[in-house]
Amino acid sequence: MVGTKDLIISGLLIVTTGMDMKMKRIPNWWMGVLFLIGLIDAFLMKEAGTYIIFCFGGFFFSSIGFFIGAIGGADVKLIGIMAGWIRDGSIWSWVFISLVVAACIGLIQMIYQRNFCSRMITTYQFIVHLFQGRTKAWKDGLPGAKPICFSICILIGYWIMRYVL
Template structure:
């Protein structure tokens, strides 16, 4: 788990500086996670790692599809989930997204944009209910500066796991 923390720290630096997580970092995390699980649990470790990664990606796919999460974020969630016991993955996702939501609320408060963002979100859902179709968030509303970097919440969630919170 030490290597996972180092990888996530690097991912945080990349995400906050460049607003992207390099595929090479995600691939390195995946290889190390697979090898670590295989070392600890034998061949079944590969299946467990893949199962955890696929579960996380499948659960987050809709958020990616409508543009709420970037591909790098989904890949980071997936490879990180592969390191965890299967029964902890939902808690990992929950705490990561809860931390991201808290950061978002603080950011909206600081920017005094809470009302505008809630109006946009409610309009988005009104249109969804009216048309019955998902659509991408507007690029204007979802540009690189309006979102938050999710590597930080993922890292904090893993620290909470290692600290025994879940």
């Protein structure tokens, strides 16, 4: 069953995805608006402390992706805010589904650009350098990687988690 909260979250994520696709970034003021909307909802539900804890947990968990260069700073903030909005164990399935959607989009991009094999070799070398502790690989990021709009992966992951599973 679709609740009012699900519709509001979906609408806000659609607006966020539109901003991300158009400007290739999500403004900080919009992140503040999303955080405040979630905080107001949490106060009304008498779960403000839980909201803050889940926001910080989502933020710190997703920061790993930022530090290895996989996602941008706005995506980290969006994942943290979404973790606060969801506030239950389904966060893990939502994050996993979002990552699978991102991997599928990246795979489709590689096949479409006809550079699948060379990208796999480059990605393998990048991961080996990361595990060997070479900071140059971490600082430079994955060479030649074309960024994707991760907020659409977050939106699709949310829809799959809420309406399919």
